Amino acid sequence: MVKTAVEIAAAVRAKELDPVQVTQEALDRIAAADGVVGAFRRVRVQEALAEAAAVAERADLAELPLAGVPVAVKDVTAVEGEYASWGSRAGSSKVSTEDGEIARRLRAAGAVIVGLTRVPELCIWPSSDDPDGTARNPRNPSYAAGGSSGGSAAAVAAGLVPIAHGTDGMGSIRLPSAMCGIVGLKPGKDVVRMPGETGWFGLSTHGPMTTTVADAAVLMSVLAEQPDLADLADPKSSRIALSTQVPLTRAPLPRAFSRAVARAGELFRAAGHTVAPGTPRYLLGAIGGSVARWGAGPAEQAADFELAALQPRTRTHIRLGRLLASRVRESTRERWLEQTEAFFSEHDVLVTPMLASLPLKARKWHESSWIANALPSVRVAGFAGLWNLAGYPAMSVPVGVHPSGIPACVQLVAAPGGEALLLGLAAQLEAANPWPRTTGS
Known part of the structure; x- marks a missing residue:
């Protein structure tokens, strides 16, 4: 190894x-x-x-x-x-x-x-x-x-x-x-x-x-x-919220992914943390603001690239991103931060599934249309992007495995400045529930 x-x-x-x-x-x-x-x-x-x-x-x-x-x-x-x-x-x-x-x-x-x-x-x-x-x-x-x-x-x-x-x-x-x-x-x-x-x-x-x-x-x-x-240190006794609700859509989850959250909760409880259900109030505007930045960011960057030589899916994304640029507003982030700050005043860490669906199959996605790429992209990333908009630290940690062989991982989220806390909690999961480090290990 x-x-x-x-x-x-x-x-x-x-x-x-x-x-x-x-x-x-x-x-x-x-x-x-x-x-x-x-x-x-x-x-x-x-x-x-x-x-x-x-x-x-x-x-x-x-x-x-x-x-x-x-x-x-x-x-x-x-x-x-x-x-x-x-x-x-x-x-x-x-x-x-x-x-x-x-x-x-x-x-x-x-x-x-x-x-x-x-x-x-x-x-x-x-x-x-x-x-x-x-x-x-x-x-x-x-x-x-x-x-x-x-x-x-x-x-x-x-x-x-x-x-x-x-x-x-x-x-x-x-x-x-x-x-x-x-x-x-x-x-x-x-x-x-x-x-x-x-x-x-x-x-x-x-x-x-x-x-x-x-x-x-x-x-x-x-x-x-x-x-x-x-320097990894044992984390303080923390208030940990568990949630398997996909933001806004409430789409069904692969069972292995929701089980991984429950398993993480069991391990954290055994380590002395306070564990209970808890879900932030997800805002439609925050998701819209994240998507707007997902479009407008690459559109801004594309100024340094030859537009005609970009892949067709990318050209479409750039055109949409230019239209979405007007929706990139700091007020959107501020409203979402009001919700996250309220949630993290009562909890130290949020645990969710990391993936909202199984990954994409391996194929030449760059040859497919924008819509063929965008729909599975949005579906799989349901738990991820809002924490980029908030600017909060978030971490993916292996816990279990899906029948396909795809790992079942949880996402740990903490308030700003919580990187050391997340690392300490992840180390507790690793010690109590070791995962195979690499393929064949």
């Missing part, structure tokens, strides 16, 4: 493992499996080996939290010598002459960037496929790995790398993490500060995707430049 990031970094710091060897083993796994998994748009073979050799020579090796750890980076951020495609052939392929903030923080922590992971065009959809390949779910390859951080989720769940970077605008870390059975954390608004990024009018943020909670905590601490987040 692939070592965790925490294990690798500890062994490299102690000079018990050679970063070049660790990187070569990751590259070998990618070469052997990614033809099926489809996680990577670009694998940085020679560059990664050179980076690993440089890590081994660093004077501060003993202090690096991610010393020698192979990491996959979502194909949306600047990496020196690479270009970020955003899943599209319509953008510029001019390579970056320097690292962006995410790559800089990862390298400063000692990580080795082995590749850029596959995303859907402009990160709009919950299936990461493009004309060159499809990111498949390692738990059941007939299903997609999700999106938009689907390549990152597939790379981690398949054991190709121990950790990966993702971004989450409407669930894009949490949804693929849930589909692939790994840990995914969307931090709260402005926890990962990125100067100059608008992130779909404030919806999107960067976060970790890992197989263990300890790895998520370390990677979160690096991305946020908050070292204290790496």
